Amino acid sequence: MNNPILVTGAGKRVGFHIASRLKQDGYEVLAHYRTETDDVQKLKQLDIQTIQADLQDTASIMEFIDKLQQFSPAYRGIVHNASAFTPTADDLVEAAEQYQHFFTIHMLAPFLINQALSKLLKGPGNDPADIIHITDINVENPTPRFDIYGTTKAGLHNLTLVSAKKLAPQIKVNSVAPGPVLFTESHTQEARQKMLSETPLAREGGAEPVYLAIKSLLENPFITGATIPVDGGRRLSKA
Template sequence: MNARTKTALITGAGRRLGFALGQALLNEGYQVIAHYHSSATGVAELVAQGAVALQADLADLTQVRQLIQQVQQLAPQLDLLINNASCFFDNDKVATSDEHLQAVFSVHTMAPYLLMEQLTPQLTQAQGCVINLTDIYVESPNPQYIAYCAAKAGLANLTLSFAKKLAPAVRVNAIQPGPILFLPEHESDYRQQVLAETPLQLEGGLEPVIQAMRLLRDNPFITGESIKVDGGRALLI
């Protein structure tokens, strides 16, 4: 009797960490449902490797509910939900745009809430797990990104709440990334400053986060936990 193919849903799978997580899970034989908003090129590459792509703007809760319905149709059993999608707006952007403010809380807190709540039957059926990507700033917020930090802190609290609610059938954990991959627009001086403020003085890359995902996914006795993957940066902020 053949083993059932495991299924994973990754939000924000079209670029950077979400894309790398999608590739890693595809290489392990998962059926990957790759959500994306606008990064179609990266998702197309995942689809070429066997993923199923679903488009939705997580800032629009109507679209979030439509995404959930599509996932329910595709996956009667969901082994892994990774809430990875993110948007990063500073104080000035959210102060001048209600759309940006709404997006910060919808993408980081409201959409993950709906996904975890409404996909509970599929996760329970698979005895699956949830991994939420939060941030090292949930405990020591950056005053230049107040809304972002608050929204990520909300997701950290949802991790604890759903870990309690869904046990013992479903485990829920979080990863707090630090300086894993600089953006192209980050200047050399900024990069040097961040690395100088990071005890291990390294740009971590994506592989350490993938390793943390595997640890939380595969260890059956961890739930309600949050792991920092930050080179020690949280010690100094």
């Protein structure tokens, strides 16, 4: 068996698409999920190995890392897709709890997993292995209503840059920054139309362009510390 690529947050939406497309393109995949979903069952039907973990605190992250170390002696790469996305709470106590949760998912978990698995990451042949962080164009063009989300994703972006320096030359570390690829239930019809009006390509991108950006990074052995925006140009908007 080839060394697997770990995809976190693969139980639905973009993460599910990434895991299934990697498998389709011949990669071995270990798909992490938090909650059992219909998409998790679909991953299993595609003969994709799955692993459950709720990355809610340091202890649970370390338990997950222990499972990963037992699952395989080597990994081809990691795609950090696990994410939390809600508007910032108005109540300060709720906002503080939200900040801690988003920090844990977006920053602490990737940092600890990268550190723990760095010695297990093996690229193809003489090429480096890959770590890919899924950030957001909010890093470059923040939305005030989602400031906790945006600032913790910005921390993940910075982790990309420092890790690219720290883990070279054995591992290359890059980011993919999606924009309006898949709307969520929190987006009203008015919000969707506004976002699309601010997007030069004027449409919802879908999950496939995110996967294509990931694939391009996996296949290019000479890119590290870079971010590929997958946003239809929305980061260029002043809004």
